Amino acid sequence: MIPFGVIYADFKRLWGGALVLIILIACAIAFSMVVNLQERALREGSARAADRFDLVIGAAGSETQLVLSTVFLQPSLLPLLDGKVLSELQHNPLVEWAAPLAFGDSYMGMPVIGTDDHLIADRLSTSDKVFQSDHDAIVGGASGLAIGDKIIPIHGQIGAEGAHQHNEASYTVTKVLPLSHDAWDKAILVPIKSVWDLHHVVHKEGDTHDEQFGAISAIIVKPKSIAGAYQLRTQYRGGESQAVFPGEVLVRLYGTLGDARQILSWVATGTQFLVVVAILMVVVIHLEQRKRQLGALRAFGAPQRGVISLVWCGLMLIMTIGMALGVLIGYLATLWISANITTRYGMALPVEIKQQDLLMIAIMWGVLAVILLVPALLTYRYSPAQALRG
Template sequence: MGDVWAGLPILVQDIAVLLALLVPLGVLAGLLWRGYAPGRLVRALLWRFRWANTMFVALIAVSVGMGIGLLAQERGLRQGTAQAASKFDLVVSAPGSEMTMLLATVFLQPSDVGLIGGAAYAEIAGHENVEIAAPLAFGDSIGTASVVGTTAEFATFLSDGAIEGRLWNAPFEAVAGAAVPLEIGARAEPAHGHGDAAEEGAHAAEFTIVGRMAPTGTPWDRAVLVPVEAVWELHGLANGHAPGRADQLGPPFDADFFPGTPAIIVRATELWANYALRSEFTRDGETMAFFSGTVLANLYRVMGDVRQAMSLMSVVSQVLVASSVLLGLFILTRLFQRQVAMLRALGAPIRFVVAVVWSYAAALLAAGTALGLGVGLAAAAVLSRVVTARTDIVVSATLGWAELHLAAAFLTATALVALLPALAVLRQPVASGLRA
């Protein structure tokens, strides 16, 4: 059934969702607000048992809201990670795990990876279809911020040129990410390593912050970008340039004095050239070239399997909630058993009694579902802030059709189920109801 639904055009799905929402709501609105007798009685019941009704609506809202919040958050996380990788079209590294290199380059997760030599870098940087070939150098940190050695050209590309202050003109000048708690002019000594394993005082040098990048919405907002030559020199290596050009910063680098780099971020002159470059620089035992978007797509495929499992769990939970709603409706109808018995004793038609009980139940369900959309939006916003704070990936979760599908399905199914307690009321003897 799910495959059949997924195969329908999006417009057909959306029309079905709108009808599923509008039909029960329209019927309910007509009964409640157009002056019919069932509407007046339902309003009286809603007010008479308002505290019990409020609790029932709140429970429905929480159950619907949590499912909606998780679905919206998963989609927001996908969009956030895709945005974070948008500047990393093609990554060239030593052979190994593409996922490990993606986490190291795009999300700045510390990793132990191999290095690309000077000859390979020179070939990549000198290719006619390569516009930018930026080496990256990791391993150090300033507080909780990663120190990343690269080129001024890549820093400008990453920030779209939005840098407060200026770029570096000397080896130990740096540009801080937007979320790094260092102002322009501050001086900081780098530590070797990250986190608890960082070795303070391992480098007898300080970086001076001369610029700050505008927010990018990526983990690079918590990075300190420095000339790649400075990172090499801190670790006692050659700085990539021949002795006669030792004061130079940035490309071109001398292959004989190039210490190696774990990754090269490549930007091609044309979009089509990316595919040719990936094929050309994927060499057994030498280099590995991959699209960050392709690796993310594979990750999304795994997440899609997880999403299907979560969706199945959500369906199961919604079935349990619907069962609880049915039980709750049976209990709530006991509250006004005497009023229903009086209607029947006065000769009210069966359809009138069913309309009163069903409209009462549908009003609670509609209110709970509508409130659940708000709860889901609030839950997604809170989860987005938590994920953004933990990962430095800007996640913005909003409600979409998937969430409306879930709300509409729940409301439609439970509105139909609400007919059962309405019909069950008719099975109760009038005499016992009057004595209740």
């Protein structure tokens, strides 16, 4: 039978040492939890955001920047793509639809993106015309805007060099899109023709295959088939254009992220090793303070097994409290970090403690249980005679 009354009395009398042990364990576990949970949340959140985009085509340049700008709407000066590429894609038999994107303007810190009906119609699963006029604006569910609100865009970002308001332009919100839990929830979508007009981009439209369009930042392509997607990527990869599968680019980013995670994991492992050393030092000091008590228990006939169990159970209770507290702190810290990333970038990050996380905690608990047997076994060397003389 575990003497919880004695253990509680020891905690109350030696609360300082117990508190130090709990804090050390909690910090080590919390650090490991944040590294694991946050890295997985970033992977899953970014993968979900990229699922909406089958193929992205842009001007030759950085594939990573193209994906960050189109999928995650990170402000960047992308090289412009000739509008003839859009015309070719819209008449390509491999393409279900191709939607242009024109970046550069913003409103209240949110990107104003020029596009056409295809992208929004696909999102809403409708074939109806989306933009009724060149002054319509369709906004994301997290934009804070409502139907009827007026929008006067700013060229660039507020505070950036060269930023200025387009006083000659005005849009009216006509629709609010449902939440998709990604960066596009704060996007403001407007007819690309109005963006071309606003920036004095020369363009013309017609019914022939020779129609031309103004320069664009990128094109979102919905292929008719998987095979068609690979053919399109091959066709537009090289020369003045590049075609990428966002998922493939993210895999490479995950590789970099994985390297960073590995480094952090090594740091976490080193931290845990140092914490174990510190714990053993504190345990030794803690047990030295209890030398007289443990010696007295032996003098009054307490069996060897009972004394060892008393010490080991007390230490394991401290470890268990520290680990549980560490899991809670790590989980809450990851939620806080993810919420800040979501607020800043609009990308929802799923934070979830999974079976492998619990298995890792269980293994650490088992390792500590074995390690703490050592100081518990050493307590039997305390002399009953010395305890009685004290």
